[in-house]
Amino acid sequence: xxxxxxxxxxxxxxxxxxxxxxxxxxxxxxxxxxxxxxxxxxxxxxxxxxxxxxxxxxxxxxxxxxxxxxxxxxxxxxxxxxxxxxxxxxxxxxxxxxxxxxxxxxxxxxxxxxxxxxxxxxxxxxxxxxxxxxxxxxxxxxxxxxxxxxxxxxxxxxxxxxxxxxxxxxxxxxxxxxxxxxxxxxxxxxxxxxxxxxxxxxxxxxxxxxxxxxxxxxxxxxxxxxxxxxxxxxxxxxxxxxxxxxxxxxxxxxxxxxxxxxxxxxxxxxxxxxxxxx
Amino acid sequence: xxxxxxxxxxxxxxxxxxxxxxxxxxxxxxxxxxxxxxxxxxxxxxxxxxxxxxxxxxxxxxxxxxxxxxxxxxxxxxxxxxxxxxxxxxxxxxxxxxxxxxxxxxxxxxxxxxxxxxxxxxxxxxxxxxxxxxxxxxxxxxxxxxxxxxxxxxxxxxxxxxxxxxxxxxxxxxxxxxxxxxxxxxxxxxxxxxxxxxxxxxxxxxxxxxxxxxxxxxxxxxxxxxxxxxxxxxxxxxxxxxxxxxxxxxxxxxxxxxxxxxxxxxxxxxxxxxxxxxxxxxxxxxxxxxxxxxxxxxxxxxxxxxxxxxxxxxxxxxxxxxxxxxxxxxxxxxxxxxxxxxxx
Amino acid sequence: xxxxxxxxxxxxxxxxxxxxxxxxxxxxxxxxxxxxxxxxxxxxxxxxxxxxxxxxxxxxxxxxxxxxxxxxxxxxxxxxxxxxxxxxxxxxxxxxxxxxxxxxxxxxxxxxxxxxxxxxxxxxxxxxxxxxxxxxxxxxxxxxxxxxxxxxxxxxxxxxxxxxxxxxxxxxxxxxxxxxxxxxxxxxxxxxxxxxxxxxxxxxxxxxxxxxxxxxxxxxxxxxxxxxxxxxxxxxxxxxxxxxxxxxxxxxxxxxxxx
Numbered sequence: 001x002x003x004x005x006x007x008x009x010x011x012x013x014x015x016x017x018x019x020x021x022x023x024x025x026x027x028x029x030x031x032x033x034x035x036x037x038x039x040x041x042x043x044x045x046x047x048x049x050x051x052x053x054x055x056x057x058x059x060x061x062x063x064x065x066x067x068x069x070x071x072x073x074x075x076x077x078x079x080x081x082x083x084x085x086x087x088x089x090x091x092x093x094x095x096x097x098x099x100x101x102x103x104x105x106x107x108x109x110x111x112x113x114x115x116x117x118x119x120x121x122x123x124x125x126x127x128x129x130x131x132x133x134x135x136x137x138x139x140x141x142x143x144x145x146x147x148x149x150x151x152x153x154x155x156x157x158x159x160x161x162x163x164x165x166x167x168x169x170x171x172x173x174x175x176x177x178x179x180x181x182x183x184x185x186x187x188x189x190x191x192x193x194x195x196x197x198x199x200x201x202x203x204x205x206x207x208x209x210x211x212x213x214x215x216x217x218x219x220x221x222x223x224x225x226x227x228x229x230x231x232x233x234x235x236x237x238x239x240x241x242x243x244x245x246x247x248x249x250x251x252x253x254x255x256x257x258x259x260x261x262x263x264x265x266x267x268x269x270x271x272x273x274x275x276x277x278x
Numbered sequence: 279x280x281x282x283x284x285x286x287x288x289x290x291x292x293x294x295x296x297x298x299x300x301x302x303x304x305x306x307x308x309x310x311x312x313x314x315x316x317x318x319x320x321x322x323x324x325x326x327x328x329x330x331x332x333x334x335x336x337x338x339x340x341x342x343x344x345x346x347x348x349x350x351x352x353x354x355x356x357x358x359x360x361x362x363x364x365x366x367x368x369x370x371x372x373x374x375x376x377x378x379x380x381x382x383x384x385x386x387x388x389x390x391x392x393x394x395x396x397x398x399x400x401x402x403x404x405x406x407x408x409x410x411x412x413x414x415x416x417x418x419x420x421x422x423x424x425x426x427x428x429x430x431x432x433x434x435x436x437x438x439x440x441x442x443x444x445x446x447x448x449x450x451x452x453x454x455x456x457x458x459x460x461x462x463x464x465x466x467x468x469x470x471x472x473x474x475x476x477x478x479x480x481x482x483x484x485x486x487x488x489x490x491x492x493x494x495x496x497x498x499x500x501x502x503x504x505x506x507x508x509x510x511x512x513x514x515x516x517x518x519x520x521x522x523x524x525x526x527x528x529x530x531x532x533x534x535x536x537x538x539x540x541x542x543x544x545x546x547x548x549x550x551x552x553x554x555x556x557x558x559x560x561x562x563x564x565x566x567x568x569x570x571x572x573x574x575x576x577x578x579x580x581x582x583x584x585x586x587x588x589x590x591x592x593x594x595x596x597x598x599x600x601x602x603x604x605x606x607x608x609x610x611x612x613x614x615x616x617x618x619x620x621x622x
Numbered sequence: 623x624x625x626x627x628x629x630x631x632x633x634x635x636x637x638x639x640x641x642x643x644x645x646x647x648x649x650x651x652x653x654x655x656x657x658x659x660x661x662x663x664x665x666x667x668x669x670x671x672x673x674x675x676x677x678x679x680x681x682x683x684x685x686x687x688x689x690x691x692x693x694x695x696x697x698x699x700x701x702x703x704x705x706x707x708x709x710x711x712x713x714x715x716x717x718x719x720x721x722x723x724x725x726x727x728x729x730x731x732x733x734x735x736x737x738x739x740x741x742x743x744x745x746x747x748x749x750x751x752x753x754x755x756x757x758x759x760x761x762x763x764x765x766x767x768x769x770x771x772x773x774x775x776x777x778x779x780x781x782x783x784x785x786x787x788x789x790x791x792x793x794x795x796x797x798x799x800x801x802x803x804x805x806x807x808x809x810x811x812x813x814x815x816x817x818x819x820x821x822x823x824x825x826x827x828x829x830x831x832x833x834x835x836x837x838x839x840x841x842x843x844x845x846x847x848x849x850x851x852x853x854x855x856x857x858x859x860x861x862x863x864x865x866x867x868x869x870x871x872x873x874x875x876x877x878x879x880x881x
Contacts, residue, residue, distance in 0.1 A: 007361075007391065007393040007396060007397070008359070008393060009347065009348070009359030009360070009361055009393055009394065010390050010391065010392055010393060010394075011347045011348050011357075011359050011394075011545070012357070012359050013348065013350075013357035013359075014357075015354075015355050015356070015357075052350075052357065052534075052545075054350045054351075054352040054355060054357075054534070054536070054543065055350075055352060055534055055536035055540070055543055056534055057532070057533065057534045057545075058532060058534070058545070059561070078561075078562070080561040080562055080563075081561040084561065095355045097350070097355070097357050213562075213564075214564060239560055239562075239564075240558070240560060240566065241557070241558055241559060241560050241561075243530065243531055243532045243547075243550075244530070244532065244547075246390040246392070247388070247390070248385065248386070248392050248528065248530070249529055249530050249531070249532065249547075249550070250528070250529030250530070250550070250552060250557075251529070251531075251550070251557060251558065253552075253558075253576075253580075253584075254566075255579070255584065256583070256584035256587045256588060261390075275502050275572075275575075276558075276566050276567060276572065276576075
């Protein structure tokens with residue numbers, strides 16, 4: 001029996017075409033994807049899409065491009081599971097399924113007029129880049145912009161050329177650090193937390209936007225609190241296992257929040273002290 | 279004003295037979311040594327009128343164990359959403375399970391809506407059946423406030439000495455009464471018998487735990503660091519029985535299955551359990567609820583704490599299935615008592 | 623898609639899992655459309671040394687087996703451990719309950735010295751395995767799933783939760799409610815609770831979940847008055863080689879990614 005209410009499935013998936021790919025590191029691959037008629041995805045920085053590979057499945061992937069980029073959007077996929085492995089085997093011209101965008105991204109309207117301190121560890125640069133580029137494309141709407149990037153080794157650094165462009169800009173302060181250096185590395189060596197004390201900031205008007213692995217959050221937050229940044233001005237993006245993206249399947253739950261709908265971006269005051277959050 | 283009709287007990291079989299000719303009828307029937315399940319019936323003979331909660335709650339008709347969400351074609355490529363629905367009547371739903379369906383209705387109609395659930399719900403007529411006595415020692419329907427009918431049905435049957443008193447609660451219910459027949463208007467005698475039965479029930483059904491309905495939220499909200507979770511975690515074997523039998527659990531996994539043509543296939547969902555080892559594990563390997571105790575705490579919080587925030591009601595119906603099905607005999611009533619004791 | 627050349631091999635086993643393939647019925651024809659079967663001693667006389675996918679039944683119990691499986695591994699692009707003996711050591715693992723000399727003499731009597739024997743190992747305890755199909759015998763729908771994954775080059779994860787999960791979804795009455803001991807609570811799912819659906823208990827043929835709750839299990843056994851040594855014996859029927867401590871078949875797909 002066909003239902004009569006004419007309601008739509010929450011699982012409607014539209015075809016996306018891979019327009020460009022680039023192997024970024026051994027494990028990370030970049031994808032540029034267009035929707036039919038080059039329609040914009042209509043996302044906010046910090047949101048994610050559910051990406052389908054037919055026959056394999058669907059996985060949540062952070063959107064790496066800013067909404068200011070028109071006609072396509074960008075993803076960076078780390079090869080860790082079945083869907084990401086299958087995605088890595090795809091190339092320009094191949095099709096994937098796209099559902100979304102989902103979740104609450106970074107609150108750009110609230111960030112406007114404030115100073116921004118971006119902190120990304122490892123893969124964290126992937127979702128954070130959507131906001132960094134959004135801010136750079138609307139540079140006059142924001143105050144001081146500081147970017148701190150960290151990863152394990154220089155080989156793991158993503159978006160090298162773009163980071164170099166950020167670094168060259170006069171209206172952005174950008175520093176990088178690696179845990180283990182190599183002879184060619186000219187940046188800092190050490191944990192990303194080591195860069196925070198040296199940043200000069202006006203705590204009252206600074207929003208810190210932090211994305212990285214769970215272990216990084218604990219230490220970075222401590223440093224930010226030492227700088228007197230208010231808890232509600234520390235924004236984090238949390239990674240969770242997700243299956244539906246619409247707040248039902250339960251995998252992403254953090255306390256009473258569904259990370260896929262109430263997050264993935266949370267201000268620290270909402271998750272402080274919450275068990276299993278960080 | 280509430281509308282009541284009656285059905286003579288000897289007419290129940292004719293009613294079910296005729297109803298089952300108009301649409302499939304699901305009802306509780308005995309399975310194995312001491313279990314019951316909802317399954318299709320075509321007469322009242324197989325129906326267990328006095329049953330303890332079925333292995334799986336009737337949610338399986340709204341949200342089946344496995345269901346198709348879409349079909350796909352790799353070469354096109356296309357993903358075609360599937361919304362399935364089947365007209366049916368479920369007879370004999372206890373008040374605890376009616377509450378469970380009410381909880382799921384709230385979840386699935388919360389935006390963004392789950393229209394796979396909603397489509398099935400549209401096809402289903404619910405006929406409730408009152409418990410005149412406790413089913414067994416596992417139930418805690420009184421403290422959960424679900425021992426008396428509280429809506430969520432089209433018709434509601436209460437067994438009286440010689441007849442069923444039937445509350446007509448919707449147009450769909452009224453249509454069944456009119457179309458299937460066998461019903462008569464309720465007499466004052468029946469009304470009095472119903473009142474007597476309810477009065478008797480108020481004597482029998484008492485709070486089953488050492489805490490009142492309203493206190494439960496506070497007990498759980500303050501119990502994150504309780505020692506009980508470690509104790510329960512020590513005993514839990516993570517078999518997932520407690521969540522799979524729960525009338526208000528709705529977690530699921532989504533899986534693709536490709537056909538042997540390697541071109542077409544389906545994407546479906548399968549019930550999943552927060553008790554399973556890998557439930558909260560991300561692709562990179564980090565598991566946010568690695569310990570069984572954490573997973574049990576999560577389950578309890580999802581019944582007594584989180585939904586109160588979101589939906590203003592407990593998601594425990596008091597049906598007792600989790601305790602009945604637990605391999606390790608982890609008992610919900612004992613857990614509540616232990617937490618209430620700690621709080622004191 | 624170019625058809626992959628598939629070869630079946632057997633080591634120490636009863637060949638019952640291969641028989642499952644022969645018994646597949648119509649879906650066998652569909653599967654045969656997808657692959658080129660080059661070696662399958664049980665159903666055909668031709669054989670070939672050229673193959674892409676090796677489906678290996680049986681466990682490794684002699685030094686000759688070790689050499690042979692290494693050769694198969696060198697040739698095959700994809701190696702599938704097929705059935706309990708191959709995936710977890712299986713029934714043959716019971717040998718590891720005894721001293722090697724003792725068991726060799728028990729089996730071969732006066733000719734024992736002519737027979738080489740080593741402790742029973744699962745395939746992944748000797749060479750890298752890409753996919754595992756657990757079960758004694760294998761559950762055909764799962765085998766088809768694994769084969770599809772292997773032919774598409776995507777990982778297959780053996781579920782790491784208990785058989786109880788699938789059993790409850792099938793709404794079987796719990797064996798414990800009938801007063802019967804069942805290994806569902808500790809055995810890895812993926813078989814759709816095949817045995818219990820057919821009124822049999824779970825024998826634990828698919829191996830233990832990766833993180834079995836030992837305390838919890840003892841609690842259950844006490845409650846149902848099941849003696850621990852008895853249960854250990856039963857559990858070892860399939861799971862003895864686990865004690866050799868070489869990692870878990872569920873992790874093979876991770877190794878696949880790392881390589």
